[in-house]
Amino acid sequence: MTATALLLASTGDADISEAFGKGLTTRDWVVAGIILAASIAIGQVAKVVLQRVLRSDDTDVAITHFAASALRNLIVLAGLVYALGVLEVRLGPLLGAIGIGGLAIAFAAQSILASFFASIILRTRRPFRRGDQVVLGDVEGTVEEVNFRTVSVRTFDGERALVPCDVVLGDTIVNLTARGRRRTTFEVQVSYETDLGRAIGVLEDAMAGVEGVLDRPEPRAYVQEMADSGITLALLVWHAPEMMTMWQVRSDVGVAAHVALVDAGIEIPFPQRVVRFRADEEARTEVPDVGDGTVRSLRRRGPDPNRDTRDTDDDGDDGGDDGGDGGD
Template structure:
C-alpha cells in the first residue's frame, strides 16, 4: 500500500512539472513561428560559418575560421532552439530541472566535448600541425586529414582513418615530420671481429654517401658503436628528406649500397655465434 502511494506521488509530481514547463495550449501559429525561428537559426549558423571561413581561412592550411564557425554555429542553433521553445510556452528552467540525473550525465558529456573544443582551437592558434602534415602523436603516425571540433583526423600509412581526441593530441608530444626539411636516421651494421675498423669506416662512408636520397649536408657519419656478442657494431648515420616515405626509401637504398660495398671489400657481416670453452687447455 505504501509503495502504491509513493508511486502515485511521483506520478503526480511529474505531471505538475509538465504543467509548469508548458504553460498553455499550443496554437498552430505558435508552432509555425517556432519552426520558422528554428529554420532561421540553422540558416544563420551556416552563414556565420561561411563568413568566418572566408575571413580567417585565406591560407589553405589554416582552419581557425572553420573551427570557430562550427562552434558559433552550434551556439546560434542552441539560441534558436531556446527562443523557439519560448514561443511555444515551454519554460527552459523547469525543463532542465525535470531532466534530473539525465542533465548531470549531459553535463559530464559536455565537459569532455568542451575540453576537446578548446584543444581544437588551441591547435589552430598554435598551429603545431596543419592539414596535409605528416605527424606522429602518441602511438599513431599519419597525414593530417582534418581538425574539427572534437577530433584530429589522421590517415595512417596503412590506409586507416584514425580519429584522435583533440585534448589527447594537445596533451601528448607531437612530432611533425613536415616542418623540418631533413631528418637523421641511423643504420647499425655488424662486422666480424677481425675487420680493419679504419678501413671499414671509409668503405661505409663512401657507400652511404653514394646511396640515392642521402643529403650531402650534413654529411654522413660512421662511428664504432659497441662490441656485440658476435660482431663489432658500427652506426651509419645519414640525413634525408623528413617525410616518412623518404625515410623508408633512403634506408633501403643505404642498406643495399652498404651490403654491396662490404662484399666488394671482402668484409663479412657475421652470423650469430658462440665460442664454447670446456675449461681444458691443449
C-alpha cells in the same frame, strides 16, 4: 520505469506549467516566431561570412566549419532566449524541470563528450595536419581527417584506422613529417683486425654518395659496441621524412656499405665462437650413460711424463705387452 523518469513524472508537469506565462495573445506568438526566424537567418548569414573570411586566411577547413557553426548556433540560441522572453517564459523553472534529464543524458554520452572536447583541443593546438605521417599509440600512418569523434588514419599497410580523439589526446603523438627531415640508423659489423679509422672513412664516403641522403647534417659513422663476433658501427643518415623514403634510403645505405667494405678489403665477420684447449689441464666432459641413466665423466689426459715408453721386449713387439696389460 527508471528513477529519473519517475522523478520527471512527479515534478516535471508542475514545474513546466509554472514556467510559461498566462494570458498570451496571438500577437505575442507571432512576435516570438519572427524573432526566432530572424535569429536563424542572421546566424546562417554570419556562418557564410565567417567561412569566407577564414578560408581566405588559409585556415584548416575543419576549424573553419566548426567556428562558423558555433557562431550560428550562438546567434540562434540568443534569438530563442529573446523569443521565450516575449512569451513570458521563466527559464528558471523550465531548466529545473529538464535538468535531471539533461544530467542523465550527459552521463550516457560521457565518452562522446570526451571525444568532442578532445577534438576541439586537437583542432586548436594542431599537433598534426591532414597529410602528415604520424604515430598515434599503436597506429602508424597518414592523417586523412579529424572530425568531432575520431581521427581517421590510413596506415602504411593501406588500411583505415579510426582512433578516438580522446585516446589520441591522452597518448603520445609522434609527427614524423613535421620537421621536414628524419634520421635513420643502420648497423654494420667489421672484424677486430680492422683499422677502424679507415673503415669509418670508407663508410662515410659511401653514405655521402647515396641518393636521398641529405648533406646537412652530414652522414656519420660511429663505433657502437664491441660485439661477440666483431665491432659494431652505427651509420647515421638524414633524409626526407616519408616512410617509403626511409625504407629506400636505408636499403641503399646497406648496399653501398657492403660494396664499399668489400672493395676496401675490410672483413664483415660471420657469427663465430673461439674455443681453446689447453694440453696441461684436464678436460672433462660429462655425457649421459644410455644404459642406466647415470652420468659418466670422460677424462682426457695429456701424456704422462713418469711413464716409460721405451720398448723393453726383446722381439720389439711392444704392442703385445700392452695388449696383455690391457687384458690384466
